[in-house]
Amino acid sequence: MGAQILHTTLIRDLAVAAGAAQIQRDLPVNPISGLIVTLKAANNGASPLIAQFWDDWDDKYTSWRITYRGATIIQGGTADLWMAMALREGQVPSRAQVTQPDNDITSLTFPILFGRRLYDAVECFPATRRGDLVLTIDHAADAGELDTHILQVETIELLDARPRRFCKTTTISQIMAIAGENVIELPVGNALLGALLRPLVFPTGASFASSFGEIALRLDNVELIEARRNWESAQGMLARRIDPTWSQLRHTHAFEPVAGVLTLDVQQDEERAQAYAYLDWDPLNDGAYAVETRGAAHVQLAMVSDQADATASRVLPIELVELGGDGG
Secondary structure (H helix, E strand, O other): OOOOOEEEEEEEEEEOOOOOEEEEEOOOOOOOOEEEEEEEEEEEEOOOOOOHHHHHHHEEEEEEEEEEEEEEEEEEEHHHHHHHHHHHHHOEEEEEOOOOOOOOEEEEEEEEOOOOOOOOOOEOOOOOOOOOEEEEEOOOOOOEEEEEEEEEEEEEEOOOOOOOEEEEEEEEEOOOOOOOOOEEEEOOOOOOEEEEEOOOOEEEOOOOOOOOOEOOOOOOOOOOOOOOHHHHHHHHHHHHHOOOOHHHHEEEEEEEEEOEEEEEEEEEEOHHHHHOOOOOOOOOOOOOEEEOOOOOOEEEEEEEEOOOOOOOOEEEEEEEOOOOOOOO
8 A cells, every 4th residue: 555645734723913923833743745824814994806915915924934953945935935836736826705895704725845746655755753844934914905814734644655855945035236147056966946036126017127137057157958048938938837827816807998888808917927937947847857966066047137136036946855765
């Protein structure tokens, strides 16, 4: 018999009030495939039906971090992890009720994965001892459109699994200090499956300017895979992994092309997707094109910025960590 799935509850309906303490929980000791996070809240006043709720949750839960004996395995902000995890198996955050009245409830569910897909007994985090694998969540005051925040976290354990590898997702924050080439150092030692990019400035409104205008990847100063990629094409390739026009961002407007005549029209609000690009170094999900960094002195992203910034842009490298032996 192979591995057995066990869904368990780690946090059930924890009220997350402004000023409450940092949330920290030990994760289960069995091999673990991922977490299922549900963020619950209520409308704070009569709320519009559009997508700024996303920003409220992103501002409320400022950081998610999973550590093993103090070493970071997964770390990122809420919106960055939504995107990074959606790119793995196409599961975008799932939104519940969207209504306007004050105090109406809503919720959003998203996964945090330890592999390239959930329920994979070969690619998940191995068994640990109690207290070794820890989830830490930082949070802030209510952002405005939502209040009465409540947190749920469930775990997906794979009993008797003997994993051979797992995925590591961390965040590099760096200011693009000059208009021109800025170099970002990526981690070395493990194979790199890709990198999620979140520039401070990205094309929007009337401007095509981006903090990551052109993108190159260098392995010990030799260009590899990415040879002066353009931001716009890298961003557009998100559609290979996920539909960038998520159903949660599609909404219908009533407008008056003729006085006294209301007409319904659909508008796509894609800001959530257009702020990101993904450099895919594992396009077939089999590791064939993964960037092997063992023995390398430097793995770098060279970003040609359209402007100098005062606030950091972010890169989330995705590493494939091989375990010693069979599930060691």
